[in-house]
Amino acid sequence: MTFSAHALGDVLAVESDPGGGFVPPGVGEFFPETLFGFSVLGIQFDIDRIILALWLATAVILVFLVMAARKAEIVPSRLQFVGESGYSLVRDGIARDVVGPKGLPFAPFLASLFFFILANNALAIIPGIQISPMARFSFPLVLALVCWVVYIAVGIKNQGLWPYFRDIMFLPGVPKAAYILVTPLELLQNFIVRPFTLAIRLFANLFAGHMLLVTFALGAVYLFQVGNFSAVFFPLSALMAIVMTFFELLIIFLQAYVFTMLMGTYLNGSVEAAH
Amino acid sequence: MSILAAESPNPLIPVVGEIIIGTIAFAVLLFVMWKFVAPGFERAYQARRAAIEGGIERAEAMQAEAKAALDQYRAQLAEARNEAAQIRDQARAEGQQILEELRVQAQEESARIVARGEEQIAAARQQVVNELRGQVGGLAVELAGRVVGESLADEARRQGTVDRFLDELDGMAAGSPDGRSGSTVAGGTR
Numbered sequence: 171m172t173f174s175a176h177a178l179g180d181v182l183a184v185e186s187d188p189g190g191g192f193v194p195p196g197v198g199e200f201f202p203e204t205l206f207g208f209s210v211l212g213i214q215f216d217i218d219r220i221i222l223a224l225w226l227a228t229a230v231i232l233v234f235l236v237m238a239a240r241k242a243e244i245v246p247s248r249l250q251f252v253g254e255s256g257y258s259l260v261r262d263g264i265a266r267d268v269v270g271p272k273g274l275p276f277a278p279f280l281a282s283l284f285f286f287i288l289a290n291n292a293l294a295i296i297p298g299i300q301i302s303p304m305a306r307f308s309f310p311l312v313l314a315l316v317c318w319v320v321y322i323a324v325g326i327k328n329q330g331l332w333p334y335f336r337d338i339m340f341l342p343g344v345p346k347a348a349y350i351l352v353t354p355l356e357l358l359q360n361f362i363v364r365p366f367t368l369a370i371r372l373f374a375n376l377f378a379g380h381m382l383l384v385t386f387a388l389g390a391v392y393l394f395q396v397g398n399f400s401a402v403f404f405p406l407s408a409l410m411a412i413v414m415t416f417f418e419l420l421i422i423f424l425q426a427y428v429f430t431m432l433m434g435t436y437l438n439g440s441v442e443a444a445h
Numbered sequence: 446m447s448i449l450a451a452e453s454p455n456p457l458i459p460v461v462g463e464i465i466i467g468t469i470a471f472a473v474l475l476f477v478m479w480k481f482v483a484p485g486f487e488r489a490y491q492a493r494r495a496a497i498e499g500g501i502e503r504a505e506a507m508q509a510e511a512k513a514a515l516d517q518y519r520a521q522l523a524e525a526r527n528e529a530a531q532i533r534d535q536a537r538a539e540g541q542q543i544l545e546e547l548r549v550q551a552q553e554e555s556a557r558i559v560a561r562g563e564e565q566i567a568a569a570r571q572q573v574v575n576e577l578r579g580q581v582g583g584l585a586v587e588l589a590g591r592v593v594g595e596s597l598a599d600e601a602r603r604q605g606t607v608d609r610f611l612d613e614l615d616g617m618a619a620g621s622p623d624g625r626s627g628s629t630v631a632g633g634t635r
Contacts, residue, residue, distance in 0.1 A: 286474050
């Protein structure tokens with residue numbers, strides 16, 4: 171199994187010391203040992219298995235998409251059909267319907283977000299890896315920052331520098347006195363809260379999902395060998411680990427879709443003039 | 446647990462190296478998506494739409510063509526019917542005319558035949574009259590000579606008498622009541 175050898179070691183240690191009790195997995199789960207590291211221009215790159223997993227997921231989704239789209243025909247092959255379904259979910263469901271009539275040029279960007287998050291999320295339940303790079307805050311943050319830059323740049327490009335900020339700061343139809351309250355809130359929401367909620371929503375879901383899976387799995391191992399009456403609860407814990415795996419499957423897809431969808435609504439606000 | 450917490454960094458603090466790695470990974474995917482994947486799918490969508498719209502257009506064009514052909518056939522049929530009716534009318538009129546001409550011709554012919562017959566009859570009658578006139582004259586003179594018992598020596602006088610008698614006869618033959626009375630007169634003179 172794949173939960174970190176460290177935590178598993180802690181659990182197995184119970185055998186030698188029955189009075190020690192269950193040691194739940196901690197944050198260390200998400201920081202496995204560095205496999206190799208190097209430094210470029212003073213920046214330290216530590217490569218561990220989560221980063222390898224990120225590369226693997228990116229490579230797999232790249233190969234899949236290129237294979238699916240390379241010989242796109244009128245009558246799709248099975249592979250093309252799968253790729254096209256995912257792509258048109260974003261292109262038609264988000265770029266066209268959420269961003270609006272001017273949204274189709276953003277379809278490749280939104281589809282990249284969707285497939286990148288989906289592939290990396292999927293690692294959370296793939297046996298042998300079972301941890302998502304998106305449970306590492308840096309990666310969702312990268313995506314959120316890219317989105318932040320994109321929707322602000324698109325807003326300025328489409329509406330002009332001043333009108334874009336003016337419409338955010340001074341919402342039309344709001345009483346002048348209310349600006350004291352509304353303007354700081356709007357600025358905060360548009361330029362700080364949005365990217366952080368994007369990043370934290372994705373990160374926290376995958377982080378918590380992994381913690382749940384590891385806790386139930388380790389709990390099952392612990393209960394199995396604890397040697398007292400508690401052992402009867404071992405199947406319950408094991409069952410929960412399996413159920414949570416299926417729940418994770420839902421989270422994997424949902425979070426990828428929600429992230430892309432929210433970026434679509436932000437882009438919608440940037441593409442179209444203030445309501 | 447406390448040892449673990451001390452070992453592990455805060456999970457909410459991003460690592461610069463990871464941010465760069467993540468950015469590169471996403472950038473690669475974005476590039477490939479933008480350059481190859483999205484255009485490929487868009488091509489397929491376009492081709493599909495073109496195929497569907499082309500099919501519809503072709504079907505519409507064929508339908509229009511078929512309708513045009515049908516209209517043309519109908520127009521031709523109507524024209525042909527019209528023409529046939531015209532020809533029939535004309536033929537009927539011509540037939541009538543021919544019939545009329547034939548009737549007129551036949552009438553003329555019959556009139557001519559009748560006229561010629563009448564002429565012939567008239568000529569034959571004239572001939573008979575002429576012949577009879579000579580014979581009747583001779584017979585009458587001879588009869589008269591025998592009855593009277595005297596030979597009329599004076600040829601000239603005899604001839605005049607016969608002619609006068611015959612003229613009277615002619616006048617009687619004309620069928621007028623005068624002629625008949627004339628004959629009585631002639632009988633009276635005798």
